[in-house]
Amino acid sequence: MGNNRTAAIIGASGYSGAELLRLIAHHPEIEIAFVTADSQVGRDVGEIHPHLAVHYRGLITRQLEAAAREISSCDVVFVALPHGESCKAYSLLRDSRLIVDLGGDFRLKDLQLYERWYGCSHAATENLSEWCYGLPEIFRAELSRTKRVANPGCYATAIILAAAPLLAKQLVKPQLTAIGLSGTSGAGKGLKENLHFSHADENIYAYRVTDHQHTPEIEQALSVVYGGEVLVSFTPHVVPMTRGIYATLTVELEPGADAEAIQQAYQEQYQREPFVRLCAQPPMLKQVRGSNAAALHISTDIRLGRAVVTCAIDNLVKGAAGQALQNANLCLGLPETLGLPQLGFYP
Numbered sequence: 001m002g003n004n005r006t007a008a009i010i011g012a013s014g015y016s017g018a019e020l021l022r023l024i025a026h027h028p029e030i031e032i033a034f035v036t037a038d039s040q041v042g043r044d045v046g047e048i049h050p051h052l053a054v055h056y057r058g059l060i061t062r063q064l065e066a067a068a069r070e071i072s073s074c075d076v077v078f079v080a081l082p083h084g085e086s087c088k089a090y091s092l093l094r095d096s097r098l099i100v101d102l103g104g105d106f107r108l109k110d111l112q113l114y115e116r117w118y119g120c121s122h123a124a125t126e127n128l129s130e131w132c133y134g135l136p137e138i139f140r141a142e143l144s145r146t147k148r149v150a151n152p153g154c155y156a157t158a159i160i161l162a163a164a165p166l167l168a169k170q171l172v173k174p175q176l177t178a179i180g181l182s183g184t185s186g187a188g189k190g191l192k193e194n195l196h197f198s199h200a201d202e203n204i205y206a207y208r209v210t211d212h213q214h215t216p217e218i219e220q221a222l223s224v225v226y227g228g229e230v231l232v233s234f235t236p237h238v239v240p241m242t243r244g245i246y247a248t249l250t251v252e253l254e255p256g257a258d259a260e261a262i263q264q265a266y267q268e269q270y271q272r273e274p275f276v277r278l279c280a281q282p283p284m285l286k287q288v289r290g291s292n293a294a295a296l297h298i299s300t301d302i303r304l305g306r307a308v309v310t311c312a313i314d315n316l317v318k319g320a321a322g323q324a325l326q327n328a329n330l331c332l333g334l335p336e337t338l339g340l341p342q343l344g345f346y347p
C-alpha cells in the first residue's frame with residue numbers, strides 16, 4: 001500500500017458500505033485494508049458487490065471480533081452499521097485512531113433523546129461527549145480537531161444545510177417546517193415488505209410523521225447555529241426511486257428580513273464551499289445523483305412573510321458515504337475534496 005492511508009469498513013455488505021468502497025477505489029491516498037460483514041464472513045467483496053469486482057477481487061470479508069485488533073491499527077475506520085449496532089461495535093474499536101460512524105448512535109449528545117427517538121438503549125454511554133457532528137460546512141473547525149466523527153443522517157444533512165444560513169443570521173423564526181422525499185435505498189438493504197417493487201413502484205407515502213429519528217439531530221445542530229432552541233416539524237416520505245433526498249423547508253421571516261438579506265446570508269455561508277451549489281432555479285435530484293454535492297435554491301414569499309428553501313442530495317453520497325469520506329479527509333489533514341465526485345450523472 002506504499003505511503004497511502006489505510007482504511008477499514010465495518011459493515012461493508014450494505015448500501016453505505018458499498019458506496020464507501022466505490023468512492024475509496026478512486027481515492028489517491030486512502031486504500032482499503034480490511035472489510036467486515038458479519039453476515040457474510042469469508043466472501044469476496046466482488047461476489048457481494050459485483051459492480052466493484054474489477055477493483056476489489058480478492059478482498060475477503062472478516063468477522064469484526066476476530067479482526068478488531070488489526071482493524072484498530074488502520075488510519076481510519078468507517079462504521080456502516082444500523083443504529084444500536086455501532087455503539088456495540090465501539091467496545092471493540094475504542095483504540096482506533098480515527099472512527100467515522102455512519103449510523104445514528106453517536107449523533108445525539110443527550111442519552112435520553114437517543115433512547116426516546118431510537119427506541120433502544122445505548123451501549124457506549126460514557127463516550128458520547130467525544131463525538132463531533134460531522135457536517136463540515138457547519139462544524140469544520142471542530143472536525144479538524146476530533147478523532148471521533150458522527151456522520152449526519154441523510155435527511156438531516158439536507159435540512160440543516162437548507163436552514164443554517166437563515167438561522168445563523170437570525171432572519172427567521174426558530175420553528176421550521178420540513179418535508180423530505182427519499183428513495184428506497186434510504187431504508188437500507190434488508191428485505192422489507194414496503195420496499196417490494198409491487199408496493200414501492202408508482203407509490204408515495206409519508207411515514208414516521210412527527211416521529212422520525214433525524215428530528216432531534218436536526219434540532220440539536222440548528223440550535224447550535226442559532227444560539228437558542230430550534231424546533232422542527234418534519235414529515236418524511238418514500239418515493240419510487242432508488243436514491244436521492246429532496247427536502248423542502250418553509251420558515252417564517254423575522255420582521256425586516258428581505259430577499260436581499262436572505263440571498264446574502266447563503267452567499268456568505270456557502271460561496272467557498274466546494275460541495276454546495278446555490279441554484280437559480282429549484283434543483284433536480286438528477287443534478288446531484290452520484291456526487292457529493294448539495295444543490296440549494298431559496299425563494300422569498302414577501303406576501304406571506306416566508307422563505308422556502310429546497311435542497312437536493314444523493315442520500316448515499318452526501319447523505320452517507322461521500323460525507324463520511326469528506327470528514328475523513330478533513331480529520332486526516334488531506335484536501336477535503338480528495339476522491340469525491342463533484343459531478344452527478346444524468347439522465
